[in-house]
Amino acid sequence: MRRVLGPRGGSDPVAPSLSATLSEAWRAYRLRWKRRKLLLRAYRKRRQLRAVADRTSTIGKGAILAFVTVRNEGLRLPYFMDHHRKLGVDHFLVVDNQSSDGSREWLRAQPDVSLWVTKAGYKQSRFGLDWMTWLQRRHGDGHWCLSLDADEILIYPYWETRNLQALTGRLEAERRRSFGAMMLDMYPKGPLAGQDYAAGQDPMQVLPWFDGGNYVVQVQPLMRNLWIQGGVRARAFFAGEPRRAPTLNKVPLVRWDRSYAYVNSTHALLPRRLNAVFDAQGGEWLSGVLLHTKFLPVVVEKSREEQKRRQHFANSTLYDGYYDAVSASPDLWCAGSSCYTGWRQLEAMGLMSRGGWV
């Protein structure tokens, strides 16, 4: 290192008022208790998990871990595992929530997978987060941890030539512990159910389209995380009620510490400094994209099932219209859609950024 910044401090030109300082302190205190509550909750739910294949003893120092909760994702898992393995994930810690499509057996046979099963409710365990939090606390401490759903494919600048070791090395050089990656909903041209997808195939061959520039970004003051909405789901299903549109920002890659906990999905976590994955002073930070393969043809059938199970939203009834719309196998393509060609395209469009990484 050659350039050295002088002693820090004194960068804030306006001193905050006393009341602002106090309310900030109160907020921090409340969030601390909230985090403890989440950790305690995860601790109490630990017995819901039964280990089927525990290979965690093979996790070495500096290994990169992936935490996944699945339910009937047999179709997506082969490519999902393949992709992230190539990226350099050393070990997958998977919770299977009552799969009946053979994915449990498939997962158990993978040499780099530790598998737990549970019969407990998905919604009751904060959409699987309680189980995740427990496993992360037990096995994630000190490791770079990826927390993903089976329908998310992580990409980031230079991913084809620089694996996660290179990425996390860069993040460490920047003194960062967390990495943001926005979900990008991918979709086909034509009715959703009218496509063919075989397990193991690159989903982007079937779902090459995405919405390039209709996103809404806001900062949420409480946990200082971003709130990004928009994309195809907002356009096609929530045009009348944009506030309800799904949240797209995620922080999937974190250098874990046993005191950390995700708050809702992987959109935000505590302590809240980890949510600072963006530059507020005009610059750009390194970020990635989670290619969201939700709209593979199985979605039509799955959303009928999910609507019945009512396990996916806090207020499930409010989303009936959404499920009905997806079940009708709509065509999500429009004249303004963009066709995916690679990370350089997404970077140029401003959906992710290489920051200062050359």
Add this chain to the structure above:
Amino acid sequence: MSIGFVMLCHTALDRAAEVARHWAERDCPVVIHVDKRVTRPACDSLVATLADLGNVRFSGRYACEWGTWGIVAATQTAATVMLRDFPKVRHVYLASGSCLPLRPLAELKAYLDSRPRVDFIESVTTEDVGWTIGGLDVERFTLRFPFSWRKQRGLFDAYVKLQRRFGFRRKVPPGLAPHLGSQWWCLTRQTLSAILEDPDRAATDRYFRRVWIPDESYFQTMVRRFSTNVESRSLTLSKFDFQGKPHIFYDDHLQLLRRSDCFVARKIWPQAGKLYQTFLHGEAAGQAAAEPNPGKIDRLFAKAVERRVKGRPGLYMQSRMPNENWENGRTAAAYSVFEGFSELFENFEAWLGKVAGTRAHGHLFAPDRVEFAGGEVVFSGALSDSAAMRDYAPKSFLSSLIWNTRGERQCFQFGPGDQQEISWFISGDPNAQVSVISGAWAIPLFHSNQNFSDIRREAARLQKIEAEHLAVLRTPWTKARVRIWTLAEFVENPMEPLQSIIDEISPRAMRRLTEAPRLADLKGFGQFLQNLRNQGMQPVLMGDFPTGEDPTPAASRRGRPYLVK
């Protein structure tokens, strides 16, 4: 005569061994220093790997914590071994374990053979270095640094502050002129031995032990004392990001590294197998005798710093969310807002698109739907025409629209009938060109077939909204290019303002407008305003419209295109 390489290693020892072998096998002696913090077995295995090579030595080990004296001590010791054991060495090249030779060794040999007396070391006076941001340049030599910057940052900062506050100063030993520069040098035997065998060395070393980051100043300073021929640049390609961290080179930098024509590069990512394979075992014939030219790839790195620090103007995304006034440009490109024009002129949008060659939208902020040009339902970037989505986040909507259409100027209509929330954003945006014909909203009312009491109510409402909007445009914080005419003013002489607006939109065209848009029929408009007054409303934003007689140019132009010249 040959080159000797001194290598400082602390991680990725297998890669270091690969490089050392490459040099040693090509008849260049190598002295390796292994950081004391490397474990014994790891170090032993490195020694064993290279045991078959007669011209590789290992020197006494020091702990090389960054920024401390250990690195200099290690360099001194290893260089001493080099000069002692290999008398044929003329140039000593200081490299690290993460360095990689980019050009065949023969080329480096030839290069140095033709410059036998030259010392290659970046050595710049403290006044002239550009890269020590934020304070510590000359103070590196005049303050004391007993605390570790890595492990005791708080104490480090506090102690620096304390010394500054009380004006503590160390005296620079006489005869030393502090210089700074890259740690990686290539010195001649003469110069290096003069530095190492200097009778005052003990005193000099004692001084430098407490200098901040001595590895970037010890040799750089001493060389000025002893060398006769300093070439102030490093032969090692090494790039730093804006935080002072060295850039790491990966497999995808292969072409970039080739293009630089440099002899050695650092830091190379240990897993960059393709780079190691290509440069160590490929024996690619480089462009013979090309001068090392790191400048060729500088632009790329400068652009990276700019993107990291300033970002792309007008982009709001997951890793760039500037606070207000930190945007470095609220929007990505210039755009134009027209208020009252589509009310005063018939088919104004079509005319504007044709004359100015831009995308001319209707009322983007209309209450019922977004009126994209050509009545599109979705626009560039899959922006929806849903009014609810636009109103959920109007700023996002507008900044996305401008971002998505970079390269094509956007124009849109605006008026008091539209959603007003965006006013502040536009008025504070230097990219906005706002042209207002105030009071023109009355023309559609004048032509409408409503009851007069409804018209009167609507007129009062619109006038209030537009007055507020104009107040926003007139605040001292306005950064937009704002032009406001009253309707009466504008109708008097419409061509001149239109010409200046169009000139600003497409400055290169510089054509005289030959065709004006057709004015709406204003016959009886003055009387209409009088009627509003008679009903107790006060229409003020239109300016002075004479009652009874109609504006002359409007009447004469009615029905056919208006031709200038």
